[in-house]
Amino acid sequence: DASRLRLALASAAATESRVTVALPRLDLEPGEVASFWVSRSGATFTARSVESEPSWARPVRETLTPWIVPPGYVVEEAQGGLAFPTQIVFAPVAPATDDLPAYFVMELKGRIWAVGRNGDRWLYADELIDFTSPAPSGNAGQVGLGGMTVEPRTGDLFVTRTYLAPAPPIAWSARTDPAGWEVFLPSRAAWSSGARETKVVRYLELPEEGPWSFSARVRYPFIAGRERWIAGTSFGLVAYADVDNAVFVSFESNRHRVESLVASSVTKDAEVTVSGGTAGWLRIEGDGPSLSASYRRHEADAWEEFYSTSDLPFAPSRVGINARNFFNLVGRARFEDIRWNGEPVAPELLGDDTSPSTSQWLHNQIVRLRSEDGGRTAATVEVVLDMPDDVSHESHQIQDIEVAPDGTLIVSVGDGFDPFAARDMDTFLGKLLRLHLDGSAPADNPFFDPDAPTSPRSYVLNPGVRNTFGMALRRSDGRLLCSENGPSRDRVYAPEPGWDMGYDGSDRSMRTHALFTWSPAIAPVGIDVMQTNAFPDRWRDWAFVAAAGQDFTTGASKTGKRILRFEVDAAGALRAGPEDFLRYAGSAKATVIGVAFGPDGLYFTTLYDTDPAGDPFTNARVMRVRWTGD
Secondary structure, three states: OOOEEEEEEEOOOOOEEEEEEEOOOOOOOOOOOOOEEEOOOOOEEEOOOOOOOOOOOOEEEOOOOOEEOOOOEEEEEEEEEEOOEEEEEEOOOOOOOOOOEEEEEEEOOOEEEEEEOOOOEEEEEOOOOOOOOOOOEOOEOOOOEEEEEEOOOOOOEEEEEEEEEEOOOOOEEEOOOOOOEEEEEOOOOOOOOOOOEEEEEEEEOOOOOOOOOEEEEEEOOEEOOEEOOOOOEEEEEEEEOOEOOEOOEEEEEEOOOHHHOEEEOOOOOOOOEEEEOOOOEEEEEOOOOOEEEEEEEEOOOOEEEEEEOOOOOOOOOEEEEEEEEEOOOOEEEEEEEEEEOOEEOOHHHEEEEEOOOOOEEEEEEEEEEEEOOOOOOEEEEEEEEEEOOOOOOOOOOEEEEEEOOOOOEEEEEOOOOOOOHHHOOOOOOOEEEEEOOOOOOOOOOOOOOOOOOOOHHHHEEEOOOOOEEEEEEEOOOOEEEEEEOOOOOEEEEOOOOOOOOOOOOOOHHHHOOEEEEEOOOOOEEEEEEOOOOOOOHHHOOOEEEEEOOOOOOOOOOOOOOEEEEEEEOOOOOEEEEEEEEEEEOOOOOOOOOOEEEEOOEEEEEOOOOOOOOOOOOOOEEEEEEEEOOO
16 A cells, blocks of 8 residues: 655755655556656656656646645545535534534535534535526636525524526616717626527618718727726627618627727628728628728727718618627617718607517525524525616626624625626615615615615615625624625725725726735635634634635646635724635645634635546535644
8 A cells, every 4th residue: 555655855956855645556566667747745647658747637646635734733624525615604503413503515506505513414405596507617607606694593594696587678878968878788697598699779760762871979988097898799880781681781899999890791692891990991891882981099088980981882771879798798888979861860760679589687686594404404495685677797796695793684796797886876786785684774774765775775885896705794893804806906805884895897996995905816705704712812803715716727826726814903904914824735626715614623615626536516525624733
């Protein structure tokens, strides 16, 4: 049995170190050789005789302890065989017997497990989301259950989740002047059936005879010195000919860059080509005469002009302003100075139309789960607060939930990948919310409106949030600590009620009220405060935050796949840290997502399997960091 073998290895600099090499069980015949590459952490990989340099593509066995912690701590497995576990919460009172749950484990895709103090577990709830999404990879698939908390008086679980509902009609809204229109295309579920795009057109009524010319100014709002724009959405002018129910000529601005102006045709026979572009002219050619168009870029005012330089080369049945949303992204733009045959277009000359779609949109919801058997299984699921008017998004959905010292609920809601939403008080998106257990808004909330007690603003505790994955309440003083993902700068913050957290789409705004930030981003997720006797008392009231790093990567990470600790004083200022407490040194996909202190240690979820040879999607773990004092 060579499964544990101690070898003295020398690094490239000839500096000796001692590692434990994790070899597989070997059964070799006389003269037979088994060769392995050994990583610095002790993991082994199959070596081939023709290789002169290490190859890390064929893992054999993970390190015996792929989690590196300070002296005096050990890391051990508490649960296995899980699928995308993202959060752990402990029962408010430790159970007196083995047949009652000590803690709960939430899986992203709709399951919650109750776990006894001896490790036995029961399926507390299943199918808590009404759709099937792919495995997490980047933002794709990061959707489902967001967070959970245990209400201490009743033992009920309050859970945040997303659900699908049919897409509502898209509305145009008049802003500022009667000749300008603004359109907002919210995000959609990436797994929507039917059309892969949502399209809305505002049509112009045509005179019976030509000539026909069409022009407009398209304005993209700026945000913190950058255009508020997400690639994948396009706006522009379009001319239609109802031949085989097809668009004949269309030219649009895509990805907000003038150089990306495109033309398209979906007629059965015609082909449309685009030429030019660098000198400020665009030529669109299709069946029949060619159409020339020009554009001009206005950097200072952030708008682009589109206008035809000659009559349209065909008799259109319709022309209009077109907005399209591709692939689950968000877009917003404004159309101004719209002219037909050189004359300003009045609103009464327009009609609206939306392309048919069977898309389903994501929405956020808070539910309450009650048990009738001591917490082993849920008997009922009750909707506490529904948010059907907000369109959520993968990864940027509703997230964590906590019970405050006064018995209210505090909930973090992502911005739905719409930076406009974070500071818009007419939406729940991009906010920290505060509500009673029955779903009503407390009258002492900072923005409560007595004339509209069910409006989003009445629930808002803090606007200006992008994507707060984790929250933790420090019981010693009731202070709330939050971990948040930014575009490429992340932050931890300790908000006071009513603070505007300032997110406006920019990384700079992530510094607002931040205790500290990370750039490049590390993806901070779960967070908890050491308030038990699990660790030495010197760490009491320190916060421990998980940094997931880039999703679904193999092996260790320079910035993520770790737990950091830091201390915040009574005034809400950073006193010490952040500093590494635990980091992953293995060669699998595993990372750290959920963290929670129990009576006997710090528990965390790995999201994926810690064994590089295993199935990363079905054998994730709950691990426990235990203080031994050795």
